[in-house]
Amino acid sequence: MHLLLLLFVVLTWTPLSGLSQTTLGAAPLAGPSPIRTDLVPYDLQVYPVPTRSTLHVEFQAPEAGQLNVSCVDLLGRSLLSDALLEATSAGRLVHDLQLESLEAGTYVLRLIYQPLATGRPLVLYRRFVVE
16 A cells, blocks of 8 residues: 555656645635634733742733633643633733642643634643742
């Protein structure tokens, strides 16, 4: 099977400069793309790192939506969770996550943002250290 594929590639190889997607035989995807290309990069800031008791979280929401912030360990177990606002308006959101119950170590902040208009969730991750 691999030999047949290699033979096909060798026999049909042409330099790719100047060729378009259609020339190569690639058809455009039908239906909505599973990857959101209409979004601008979201501004998520987490500080101070390392921290002892409080993690300051800032997030720029481009539209109204639901927001959930949680702290997970490196195995993916959720340790702390804060549902911020049920229907957050667009703009900068600031939240302090209290970490007194966590032992010293490395953790991951997971922010789940669900825009009300599009309905497609966005999950952002940031690593942080508790001393």
